Amino acid sequence: MTDHLGELAALYALGILEPNEQRSAEEHLTHCDACRRLLAQAEADVAAMAASQPQFEPPATLRAPRTQVRRTPGPAMWLAVAAAVAIAVLPSGYLLEQNLAMRQSELMESQVMARLMTGPHRTVAFAGTDARVMYAPDGSWYCIVIRGATAPFHVMWPHDGTQTMLGTAMPHGDIALLYLPKSHRMNQLSLMKDGQVVGQAQLVF
């Protein structure tokens, strides 16, 4: 974006820009002092709105996590350094992984939603479970949905006397989801949890 933000500063502060507009605005803000000042005012207005709603006491556990300690270790501080590394590095990796997982999950949900809205599909339950597979009649995609999942489920394709591992449905929120774009028809799928087959689905083409 080369233009100044203008009215978009208010929309940015309210968090209601479309994603592409938000990215453009952020890029522009990196080099425009005038727009940073404009945004600062809009953010102050939004903060005033937030502060004017009823306020709640946060739980006692709301405090800064012990991360990113900036200290220069002396000779007698190696144990403290080891602890600091554990504290600083582990949450960082965890957060990165969590963000990545969230992005992947959102992408998968979008793909599934698009498939379900735009094309024909069939639905079959995994016998004995609260899981089902939706799939395209031409075998071009499969979507496994497990409701109430609290642990990962592996999805297998039994064929020709072997079991092919297709992927893992990771629980997120109330459901576990696995979207599989494929180029062939699979007549049977199995769900595995903790090394045991917990459900099978027979697909018809």
Next chain:
Amino acid sequence: MRLAPGDDAFAAAFAAKERWAFDEAYTRFGKLLYSTAYHVLGTPEDAQDCVHDALTRVWRSPDSYSRSRGALRSFLTVCVRNEAITRLRSKVRRRKLEERVAAEPQEYDELGAVDVIERDRLRVALRSLPPEQRRPLELAYFEYKTHVEIAQELNEPLGTIKSRIALGLRKLGATLGASE
């Protein structure tokens, strides 16, 4: 609002990523940030996670905050609110997907629904705005709709909606005593 003694030093220390300033942000703004997230997400657990994630992200990002971005309090409030809106949209999208695939229809959680009560200064202040500015601002602030969605819902041109939101926000900020 005039900055209390120490606020400048605090904001400068936060910008310089001095550890004590990170702790101090929780102490000074914890209630406001938590309440902001709570109003969007509706549960204590989600609100607390949201504040942690938003502040941690700001803290870990290089150059995320500088003094030219204005008051630290405003900046962090907007960061937490945007994080909460992102989480809410993700939650709603997930719920829509679950509804689509499930045999039984699901009820939407009334997350983010806030009772209209007289103690809510914001609701009272909103009434001072003319309806053509108030309605789009309400849809933006309380229902987290994008300006495109708001223009469609109100059947108004996009440019008109942008102007009305910007104008309404500045007026409301002035009414509520906002200052950088």
